[in-house]
Amino acid sequence: MIDFCGIELAHPVINASGCFDVLAARACFGEELIERFPFSAYVSKTVTLAPRAGNPPPRLWESAAGMINSIGLPNPGIEGYLDEHLGEYAKLGVPLITNVMGSTAAEFVALLAALEDRSEVAAIELNVSCPNVATGLDIGADPRGLRLLLEELRPLTQKPLIVKLTPNTADVGACASAAEEGGADAVSLINTLRAMALGYGGKPWLGGGSGGLSGPAIRAVALAQVASVAERVAIPIVGMGGVSSGADAAALLEVGALLVAVGTESFRDPAAGARISAELARLFAENAGS
């Protein structure tokens, strides 16, 4: 058992937000998905206050050892999420982490208020990769703004707050430490790296113009960012970015993560999370034996 912010988890592998829709997966794979559920906690896709349709297609570009997405955070809004999704997620039998994003502090306040009485939600992950309307900077890319946001949000909820850091910043360690000072219980990283692709005639391929790079292509960046954050904070770290094997997961744990999240690899193999946690357990057993 792992103690993550007071939540007991059976193993260190969880899903990355937005990379595993359990409801759709259950429709495809039936009860076997639940019986062999690969993750020790389930993280929702980002939920916003109002419903969002997401970006126009095309939304995907395959790159060297990875992909660029401009999905645009489609979601049913917090009300739709609470009414239609949360009850279904609760049947999974693992702790639930709800990922939320606001474009202002007031939106985050409203999202936290809506989740506060829902006992199914074990923790809240704050997606701070949204541009601040006033500065144009991602909220999470500005350490001072991030600390102020956390100072405002921390007293409003009993639930652990995980800050999902953006990698699109000059000093991710400074952002992590600002989140910790503001009262964050944990940080998670890395989100996708800003990227773009050109299609025919030199025009941006993705409907959203640019997108975010994920997969093995960002693994080495994730390792460096997790390592530098680990040097700056004492709170638990959820490491992610290009994890596709137990060895990749072990590397993130080695540099200071407590948990690892699997995103893009689940697209290639829906059961990747189970394989990765089995490989990780084998590595631990081998190390313990030697």
Add this chain to the structure above:
Amino acid sequence: MSAPFGRRVAVVVSRVELGAYVVLEVADDATPAAPGQFYMLAAVERWGGGEDERPFLGRAISALAARGERRVAFLLEDVGPGTRRLCELEAGDDMYLVGPLGRGFVPPEDGQEALLVGGGVGIPPLAMFQEAWGGRALLGFRDAQRAPGASLFDNPEVATDDGSVGHHGPVTDLLDRVLGEGGEFVLYGCGPPGLLEALRVRALRHGVAAQLCLEAPMACGFGACYGCVVETTEGYKRICVDGPVLDAAVLV
């Protein structure tokens, strides 16, 4: 019926060239696919390192036939690094398989005649449809290298863009003639976007129902990434889980 959870390794049992296409037969004893369903495929060895250092993700490929008990077949055309690598596979090679996935065709009701209108490498779901439920096949191909795809059907009518086989012109010429004859028709279509749009327009004009098998780049095939959406009258729908077969009436 659901697909096994996770990707599995399956062995290629035969590879046959059909003009410009390759037919792979793969040993698999999971739930058989229904017409219109697809699988996410990847080669176990050397998946990556092709054009632009791709492929990385699996490729969505329609089931062509659930032959006998423990076989599934696919029809492939080399259009890029993913399909190129799949086309290279030989009998005995290992392949990763996830599926069957998606919602397939709904068979016609009694008294309705199914018109199966296919273009190019879009024909597999229709071949499987005809095997299961019959129907009159109208097929369009670019040229004589691709027209052999028609051999997968019973009594097909063929059109080619270059006139080398069958009618010289688009397959919609054949369809317009049949629609002109009159009858209780349902259209079943699969092929390039231009063909699907032509079918949608004809279905509206003639007041006939149409089920179209759509395509989009897919990362996952099981609803996880939200990457494969198409705009419908009810907003964006994921082609992999709400389709790939959609009623033409919901498309915009």
